[in-house]
């Protein structure tokens with residue numbers, strides 16, 4: 258019975274050999290010129306171009322570690338590493354630096370191997386390790402800096418899940434080490450349908466990035482977000498990435514870090530220049546004025 262059902266599933270999802278050949282032929286007939294820009298685009302490449310700033314992340318990890326220990330950090334663990342662009346930047350930034358990237362999605366890791374890892378020198382590749390696993394696992398050696406970027410731990414929706422993850426993260430950090438995570442907030446993040454759009458690349462091959470607040474439940478803080486890309490010819494990759502998270506606040510996260518055993522935590526807020534423009538630089542703050550939309554870092558000391 259079970260094997261019959263499996264065969265049925267195979268036929269329905271994969272097609273018979275002749276239909277597969279027809280499909281391949283039809284695809285081959287569709288020339289590159291006839292494809293829309295969205296069809297030609299690679300969603301991971303668009304993501305990296307629009308969302309990630311590995312240079313900035315590596316610079317910030319160093320600043321935050323120096324603020325606590327007055328020396329340079331050498332080992333990094335990037336939890337929820339995705340295509341591990343930050344790990345790659347880390348091993349490139351110093352010939353003694355090592356990085357460990359952890360993510361449970363094989364498709365994403367494979368993309369990173371084919372597109373990011375290949376650009377590293379042999380020496381840099383040797384200092385980068387990847388693990389396809391849940392972040393809630395103990396691995397050795399412990400590291401100076403553990404990073405969980407792009408709000409990824411918001412996937413854990415209950416207090417006990419987050420505290421368990423923080424305990425494990427703490428166990429993966431050296432006794433003189435830090436954990437870094439980014440946070441977002443502000444009233445705009447609670448407006449269903451709110452969209453933040455940006456031109457990422459100009460010119461013929463340019464595209465726009467759309468970050469949409471799909472839903473926000475004020476009772477339990479369940480929040481869904483999506484990333485879409487729109488291209489010059491009007492074509493879209495709609496909802497290329499979707500996230501279903503709990504919207505955690507800075508104060509809750511700091512309380513959970515303390516509960517997990519972290520000695521102290523600090524909030525880094527973006528500074529403004531004399532015209533009120535964001536500088537891209539972050540400094541420790543205890544009190545800040547409210548803003549409609551902000552991104553900050555929390556740095557926890559083991």
Ligand SMILES: C[S@@+](CC[C@H](N)C(=O)[O-])C[C@H]1O[C@@H](n2cnc3c(N)ncnc32)[C@H](O)[C@@H]1O
Nearest residue numbers: 337338339360361362365390391392406407409
């Ligand atoms: C929002 S993306 C962040 C990617 C990358 N850190 C960045 O900054 O762009 C979240 C990533 O977390 C991974 N992920 C989700 N739950 C995980 C878990 N429990 N253990 C390991 N990876 C997980 C997903 O596969 C995905 O690649």
